[in-house]
Amino acid sequence: MKKFINDPSAVVTEALTGMAAAHPSLRVDVEQRIVYRARPKGAGKVALVSGGGSGHEPMHGGFVGAGMLDAACAGEVFTSPVPDQILAATKEVDNGAGVLHIVKNYTGDVMNFEMAAELAAADGVEVATVVTADDVAVQDSTYTAGRRGVGVTVLLEKIVGAAAESGADLTSITALAQRVSDGGRSMGVALTSGTVPAAGQPTFDLPEDQMEVGIGIHGEPGRRREPLAPAHEVAQMLVEPILDDADFTQGETIAFLNGMGATPEIELYLMYGEVAKILTDQGVTVARTLVGSYMTSLDMAGCSLTLLTADDELLRWWDAPVNTPGLRWGQ
Amino acid sequence: MKKFINDPSAVVTEALTGMAAAHPSLRVDVEQRIVYRARPKGAGKVALVSGGGSGHEPMHGGFVGAGMLDAACAGEVFTSPVPDQILAATKEVDNGAGVLHIVKNYTGDVMNFEMAAELAAADGVEVATVVTADDVAVQDSTYTAGRRGVGVTVLLEKIVGAAAESGADLTSITALAQRVSDGGRSMGVALTSGTVPAAGQPTFDLPEDQMEVGIGIHGEPGRRREPLAPAHEVAQMLVEPILDDADFTQGETIAFLNGMGATPEIELYLMYGEVAKILTDQGVTVARTLVGSYMTSLDMAGCSLTLLTADDELLRWWDAPVNTPGLRWGQ
Amino acid sequence: MADAWDVPLLTQWLTGFRDAVDQAGEELTALDSAIGDADHGSNMQRGLAAAVSAVTDAPPADCGAFFKTVGMSLVSNVGGASGPLYGTLFLRMGTVAGTAETLAIQLFGECLQAGLDGLVQRGKAQAGDKTMVDAMLPAVRAYDEVAADGGPMVSALTAAAQAAAQGRDGTTPMEAKKGRASYLGERSVGHQDPGATSMTLLFETAAKVFA
Amino acid sequence: MADAWDVPLLTQWLTGFRDAVDQAGEELTALDSAIGDADHGSNMQRGLAAAVSAVTDAPPADCGAFFKTVGMSLVSNVGGASGPLYGTLFLRMGTVAGTAETLAIQLFGECLQAGLDGLVQRGKAQAGDKTMVDAMLPAVRAYDEVAADGGPMVSALTAAAQAAAQGRDGTTPMEAKKGRASYLGERSVGHQDPGATSMTLLFETAAKVFA
């Protein structure tokens, strides 16, 4: 295992320590593993809390700041945070207008946020929850755990964060969040496995000439293994299942090509070029683009594509100023 | 070789195509491999042109935009651009106030920019040049090629870009650039070798328990090989030679911890935490911090540390608004 | 030897479970690497270390307090799926155990049933979904059968441990419907479930306490 | 056979050089991987493909035009260190060759000397710095010696090629002082210089034209 770490069990705490040192705009409770804004949002506004396992940086801690999250809870690597953290963060950021929990659809995340929401409600904090589940690699079914929440989570935190900053109430914020969640679809592919520090070796072996198609963000194997293919074929494998699952030819789309942690920008741009070509051919109008490593899977080489249906309102929230370590524009 | 590419010889062109698709704020001449701002800077202002081999993204193309570069020339992977490109870019962005070439100290880069500058001068464009050479791993000497230009280049492009935006003239811009170049020191370490697409295999073999200390940004082996060490020891190997080479205890410092392409943010933050601890112990006051992968070496896992002495003027330019794909803040 | 649990014996059980999970840590993580995210071993190790600390730092007054302390430790220290699941299991056992200072074969059976109900309520997994439920459900049934015949405890727990192990082995050919393994679809077939594996250790170490 | 270069023979030389570099492409890149950045093979291949296209698409009128076309092609298509270096070498040869339609042994020697001077001026490398100069310098000296004795061309070029090869081999024990390899310091010792290797191919293919 080749990583810049000390003790594998201290990785999360030590990374948060570095994050705190690097970003005066954040207040990091290293003990409880919660990232807050140094300057909390004004009173009377809905607060957004997210979190999840570590290893996905900049998500979620890097998305704390004006126009996005109010707090992020960091779990162990690939392990959702515990209810205590989520409860503490929720109570801390509540401005009296209620708190939205943004949860990615994984059994552990859902259960831990659920327990925290129950405890927060018992303490008199109004909590609503949105669960993202945009990964088309997994078939949706009421008998299973359902789809994984992946790339749309980043877009949702940006869009809903802007709306919350504007002072919208919890009901409309929750409805907006659900609308974003419903409108997003993602698909991912991995060229290498990541290595969980505590495990010390790659989660799976992937021969030099193979790739995993339909992966999530926890270093897990994907839905199927395929021979390594040129970028233009991989682009097809990303776009096709998304367009098969939902219609993106009506209205406009936000396209998000995400790196999994060990894929450099030159490859991401090249891949986005291939994706953009196919989208144009398929009649998808891309109104906004995000290319970069925003939701990673430790040191996995790979990428995922997320498409989100966007109307004028969504685009307005997307364009609104954001000032976080991970996403920053406008003022 | 596991990469999102098609034909290895088309990597640069195809990545530029994707970049153009992703960023309406850029105008990309894919043919000539030059990245321009879509909206050129106002007349009468000094223009900044940089460039170098590809494989270092977001540097330099990702630093084109308001507050930073006017144009960036992309060479083949790890191969400096040719004079034709640099000349074309220089003539295109000249506003009559002259052009500063920002060149990293590599034989190829220096010679190609030199030839372009001669040709531009012959065409009546006033060109000044700053050559960055901040890598303390290489001993400086008039008999050798000198030190490599690494991390300080990013900081220089930001700082000098802000000054150029303010309308300062070429003489003062060049002096400022030289001052930044002189005040920066860097040191890098690699955990894995990158793979040049055209070569098809890693540039060097690095056993699982070894690392390369004193690397540059071209996937080359470093000054020495060391047993893999925990992050706090690696931090020491980065900080020590820098502080041995220059005094950073007077005044303030900008600290830049850079990822080499395949190192995820969680490790960079952890490493920065270790670096920050040592800097504090050594009496270095960090006024500003940048942590992220801004000057990469394809898919190399590793990082580099850059320290830059900064007075109030430099910090003011550093804080000034910048709006590029790679660096963005203020407005 | 007594034929009922008390706080010292429960502590012995917990310590034994922690040791067994420590020993099996790499195996659990390897199983979770194949069909999950390579953390079940470290998750359980972290949680059980905290639980053992909690009950040794401030020994609980009764069996209910013991289970609640363990449950809260797991909920507060594990995270992921196994934290709330194992946590709820122990919390519910604690509710049934109440202030009892000993748990004889009948009452302990009721605790187990409550724990299983809590686990199922929390995770909504059914038998055959390839989860820890596939080890616990048959274990509780086997325990109940022996308990209905009057025991002794060691027989009931041994039967439970054997049934758990069988249930665990039975997860291998299953296609996962719940938890991370479900994302793999058919590719989850042929791998043993990590949660069912740790659950089996829970019953095996229980049986050893009375052996 | 004629004992002087003309445009067709120069074209044959260039094509031969391109083929040799294509053949040795992987070796050149491997050498550059050890002490550089793994691109000397692809750099030279790209540049020579462009140069060959240029002189075949529009055959130059004279030897000077030939060298200038080659030099410009290399400068405009290679980049890196070898682009300006090889480019300058050929451009300077072109200046001396001027409008000559043939280059006999004497004039060709002057061309080589000018090329070498340009290379050294551009790169500022001295003998012993572990660069392509370490192959070209002895090659030009050896050529001159035979030329001073009146030739023939094949002997002068063969001597040059042998001296280049010797110079190339001599780079192995050197510690690099110029170019990327210099960053490696002592670690550059024990590796053959890629630029000296391609330069040797240049002289070897020249000799073959008259063989």
Ligand SMILES: Nc1ncnc2c1ncn2[C@@H]1O[C@H](COP(=O)(O)OP(=O)(O)O)[C@@H](O)[C@H]1O
């Ligand atoms: N819905 C569920 N009901 C019961 N058990 C479950 C459920 N989901 C997952 N599990 C169990 O949890 C185990 C995985 O635990 P762990 O790896 O610690 O958490 P995570 O899946 O969050 O990484 C699985 O092997 C399975 O036995």
Ligand SMILES: Nc1ncnc2c1ncn2[C@@H]1O[C@H](COP(=O)(O)OP(=O)(O)O)[C@@H](O)[C@H]1O
């Ligand atoms: N200053 C110099 N003078 C002469 N030759 C040089 C100089 N610097 C580098 N070289 C030659 O260039 C070769 C490397 O060329 P190449 O790999 O194509 O360019 P780069 O070093 O820019 O990647 C070296 O092997 C060496 O022979």
Ligand SMILES: [Mg+2]
């Ligand atoms: Mg997990």
Ligand SMILES: [Mg+2]
């Ligand atoms: Mg090069």
Ligand SMILES: [Mg+2]
């Ligand atoms: Mg797991």
Ligand SMILES: [Mg+2]
């Ligand atoms: Mg090279």
